[in-house]
Amino acid sequence: MRLGERAGLKPAKPMRDVFGDALLEVCRRNPRVVVLDGDLGNSTKAETVRHAFPERFFNLGIAESNLVCVGAGLAACGFIPFITSFSSFLLCNAYDQLRLAIALSNINAKVLGSHGGITLGKDGPTQMGIEDLALVGGLPTFVMLVPSDPASMHKAVQAAVDHVGPVWLRSSRVAMPHIYPEDDCPFTIGKANVVRQGSDVTIIGCGIMVAMALDAAAILAEEGIQARVVDMHTLRPMDKETIVAAARETGAIVTAEEHLLTGGMGSNIARIVASTHPVPMRFVGLADTYTESGDPEDLLRKYGLTAEHIAAAAREAVAAKR
Amino acid sequence: MTVTDQSVDINALKELARSFRLDILDMTTKAASGHPSSSWSCVEILTALYFGGILRYHPDDPWWPERDRFIMSKGHAAPALYAVLAAAGYFSRDLLWTLRQVDSPVQGHPIQGLLPGVEATTGSLGQGLSLGLGHVLGGRLNGLTYRVYVLLGDGECQAGQVWEAAMAAAHFKADNLHAIVDYNKYQETGPISREMALEPFIEKWRGFGWHVEEVDGHDIAALIEVLQAVQQVQGQPSVIIAHTVKGKGVSFVEADYTFHGRALTPEQAARAREELLR
Numbered sequence: 001m002r003l004g005e006r007a008g009l010k011p012a013k014p015m016r017d018v019f020g021d022a023l024l025e026v027c028r029r030n031p032r033v034v035v036l037d038g039d040l041g042n043s044t045k046a047e048t049v050r051h052a053f054p055e056r057f058f059n060l061g062i063a064e065s066n067l068v069c070v071g072a073g074l075a076a077c078g079f080i081p082f083i084t085s086f087s088s089f090l091l092c093n094a095y096d097q098l099r100l101a102i103a104l105s106n107i108n109a110k111v112l113g114s115h116g117g118i119t120l121g122k123d124g125p126t127q128m129g130i131e132d133l134a135l136v137g138g139l140p141t142f143v144m145l146v147p148s149d150p151a152s153m154h155k156a157v158q159a160a161v162d163h164v165g166p167v168w169l170r171s172s173r174v175a176m177p178h179i180y181p182e183d184d185c186p187f188t189i190g191k192a193n194v195v196r197q198g199s200d201v202t203i204i205g206c207g208i209m210v211a212m213a214l215d216a217a218a219i220l221a222e223e224g225i226q227a228r229v230v231d232m233h234t235l236r237p238m239d240k241e242t243i244v245a246a247a248r249e250t251g252a253i254v255t256a257e258e259h260l261l262t263g264g265m266g267s268n269i270a271r272i273v274a275s276t277h278p279v280p281m282r283f284v285g286l287a288d289t290y291t292e293s294g295d296p297e298d299l300l301r302k303y304g305l306t307a308e309h310i311a312a313a314a315r316e317a318v319a320a321k322r
Numbered sequence: 323m324t325v326t327d328q329s330v331d332i333n334a335l336k337e338l339a340r341s342f343r344l345d346i347l348d349m350t351t352k353a354a355s356g357h358p359s360s361s362w363s364c365v366e367i368l369t370a371l372y373f374g375g376i377l378r379y380h381p382d383d384p385w386w387p388e389r390d391r392f393i394m395s396k397g398h399a400a401p402a403l404y405a406v407l408a409a410a411g412y413f414s415r416d417l418l419w420t421l422r423q424v425d426s427p428v429q430g431h432p433i434q435g436l437l438p439g440v441e442a443t444t445g446s447l448g449q450g451l452s453l454g455l456g457h458v459l460g461g462r463l464n465g466l467t468y469r470v471y472v473l474l475g476d477g478e479c480q481a482g483q484v485w486e487a488a489m490a491a492a493h494f495k496a497d498n499l500h501a502i503v504d505y506n507k508y509q510e511t512g513p514i515s516r517e518m519a520l521e522p523f524i525e526k527w528r529g530f531g532w533h534v535e536e537v538d539g540h541d542i543a544a545l546i547e548v549l550q551a552v553q554q555v556q557g558q559p560s561v562i563i564a565h566t567v568k569g570k571g572v573s574f575v576e577a578d579y580t581f582h583g584r585a586l587t588p589e590q591a592a593r594a595r596e597e598l599l600r
Contacts, residue, residue: 034463058459061493066452066486073456076434076441077464078387096446097483101453105434105443 004177006307007214015172016114018150020045022157023082023112027053030161032078036071038064038085044114044171046084064093068111072101075109080161087113087129087170095135102166103139110160110167116146117258118286118303119174119208124293130286132170133235134263142166143189144235146265148210149179152233155187163189170207172258174296177211179231192239198228201314202246202253206232206265209256209284215307216256220314227314235265240272247277252317254282256310261285280320282313330374335542338409339369343571343598345405345418350585353422356430359569359581361402363506363539364473367564368406370545371471378468381411384438390468391457393442395450396475396504397431398583403440404428412439448481450474451501455487458496469498469553477509480518485530491559492531500552501532501561504539506568508579527561539564572597 002011012018027033027049034056041047041059050057060067064085071081083090090113091098102109113136116129136144143163147153153171160167179185179195186193195210196217203213210231217227228250230242246253253273255266266283273281284305291303300306342365350356371377377390394403401421408415417437420426427436431445442453454472461468478484491499505523507514514520527534533555537548545564552560568582569575572594575586586594 055463060490061486063483063486063490065448065483066455066490069449069452069483069487070456070459070490073453073458074460074463075456076453077457077460079460079463097449097452100443100446101449107434 003208004211004215006218007211009177009179009211009214012150012175012178014175015147015153016043016045018153019112019114019157019171020048022154024048024052025154026157026161027056030080032080033161034058034074034079034081036060036067036081036083038062038067038089040085043086044084044112046082046112064089065097068094068097069101071109072105072107075107080108080110082110082112084112084114086115086127087132088115088127091129091132091135098139103141106141106165108164110169112169112171114171114173116170116172117207118291118299119172119258119296121173121296121299122293125290128291130260130291131263133257133259133265136168137236137263137268139166142168142236144168145189146170146206146233146235148205148207148231148233149176151178151180151182151185152187152231155185156233159187159189172207174208176208179210179214187233190234190237190239192242193231193233194228194242195231196227196229198226199250200225200227200252201318202228202230202250203256203310203314204230204232204243204246204253204269205256206235208258209305212305212307213256213310216310216314219307219311225314225318232265235268238268238272243269243272244276247273247279251321252280254284254310254313254317256284258305259285260288262288280317282317284310284313330546332543335369335373338373339365339542340598342369342402342405342409344595346401347586347591347594347598349401349404349418349421351588351591352419354585355422356401356585357398357583358401358585359575360396360475361399362570362572362575363566363568364399364402364504365570366540366542366545367473367502367504368402370542370549372406372410374542374546374549376546376549377471379410381439384412387464388466388468391441391454391470393444393450393454393470393472394432395444395472396447396478397444400430400432403432407437407439410439413437447475447478448483451484451487451491454499455491455494455496458491458499459494461498467498469500471500471502474501474503476503476505476507476514476520479503479520488527488530488532495557496559497556499559501559503561503563504566505563506566508568508582510582512579523563531558533558533560534563535560536563536565539566540570
């Protein structure tokens with residue numbers, strides 16, 4: 001079954017293509033936006049800007065440390081740089097630079113980490129960003145955005161430009177179906193969106209796992225379990241209010257992320273729940289493992305990231321309420 | 323104030339350099355930590371840049387978009403930068419004596435945004451040249467013709483990022499980017515030649531497409547001359563290899579590289595003061 005099909009979601013084009021469109025759009029609107037590429041513009045789709053605004057596009061080659069600091073220098077000159085590459089290359093080659101030149105300096109730079117998660121598929125685990133959110137978590141001044149569909153990607157890119165300060169934006173190679181109407185969705189940094197109402201359990205997802213959570217909610221509804229689904233598009237600052245309300249009103253929480261469970265979204269939500277309104281929780285994500293090359297759907301199934309896995313976790317959490 | 327006066331008094335600059343050495347001594351001795359020897363080796367370089375008519379800057383308008391940039395990439399020499407910026411009028415000298423104390427903007431290594439005149443957060447070595455290239459590209463987009471000066475440590479040039487930046491700066495023909503290497507021949511744990519040799523150093527820079535000059539890094543007149551000369555280079559970035567002495571000015575520090583990461587004791591400081599005032 002296609003992702004989002006159970007929930008009745010319309011298919012969409014790959015998120016990286018949506019990012020390319022959104023980036024071009026903000027470049028059109030704001031002449032201060034510049035784009036830096038680590039020679040992957042054809043993969044991240046930042047190349048849309050290379051064609052439209054060549055003077056505002058810089059390919060720094062395969063040298064991420066230099067890439068990040070050149071971006072920081074441009075930000076110091078009043079530009080709004082989008083520093084773009086695969087998340088794994090940026091974070092693993094240039095963490096020191098992200099830390100000093102951007103995070104500690106509180107510079108107004110935007111970093112696009114593409115190919116987050118395992119759904120890039122066939123290129124395999126060397127390219128997959130399964131630890132990106134944990135690593136950005138270690139850069140405390142960064143706002144962290146994980147869009148879940150085309151409309152939210154457009155809004156996230158604009159929100160990143162509007163926010164003054166460091167922003168990390170996760171993008172993916174995979175297509176994510178439309179959660180929201182095609183041109184619009186609510187998107188306030190730090191304010192999660194409740195995309196399905198329910199009172200028995202809350203599934204909090206980010207990125208591709210929001211559509212999957214809606215599929216899971218459709219499965220659970222057939223069993224008489226009404227799941228609330230939350231799109232946690234901002235991982236920092238995290239929307240404590242929506243999390244606490246979910247704990248109080250539904251009494252059980254499942255988190256779902258295309259990321260290592262260690263250091264990911266779920267662990268941060270658990271900290272909030274544990275210190276405010278403890279309720280049974282279950283966590284869907286990657287165990288402490290690397291994955292492998294393969295078709296994205298096969299990988300999601302093998303490594304436990306499907307609607308069925310989320311539904312099973314929800315049943316457990318609901319059972320634990322009693 | 324814009325310092326563009328070409329008729330500089332070299333003897334006055336030497337006295338100024340002496341005062342910076344004393345400030346560095348007092349700051350690090352009071353803080354009982356810091357890197358006095360790495361700071362002393364670059365005092366004349368900073369004096370020539372800020373007071374020898376090289377840098378254009380307005381302390382009253384520290385982020386004046388057309389200012390020349392100075393990036394202290396060897397961030398552990400922060401005391402030298404702070405002493406010079408205070409003398410240039412960016413902030414009160416009183417702040418110098420709060421180095422490394424809680425609630426002070428005068429951090430152990432420079433932090434961008436805390437003090438006027440501090441262009442970059444540095445202290446993890448290797449980042450400054452890339453930041454400088456970002457300022458060059460930003461200046462081009464803004465239609466401004468300022469120059470960007472980056473002070474590198476010699477040990478710092480072991481970092482791969484320096485050469486990533488060197489390659490990119492040549493690619494972008496960044497002829498308003500000027501690196502200065504404080505080549506004092508020692509890194510934290512010993513002589514550069516023993517720990518991780520840089521030579522043939524000039525050939526490396528040339529191979530990356532840079533114009534190279536060498537100078538005695540304690541000769542202020544020679545520094546001013548070479549800093550003016552590299553402004554004429556077109557189509558390629560330039561680097562000045564400044565031959566310096568680590569701990570310059572204090573004989574027993576010059577003779578002992580283990581002073582890299584430690585301050586002088588009060589007794590040593592008294593002896594150092596005597597030597598510096600001689």
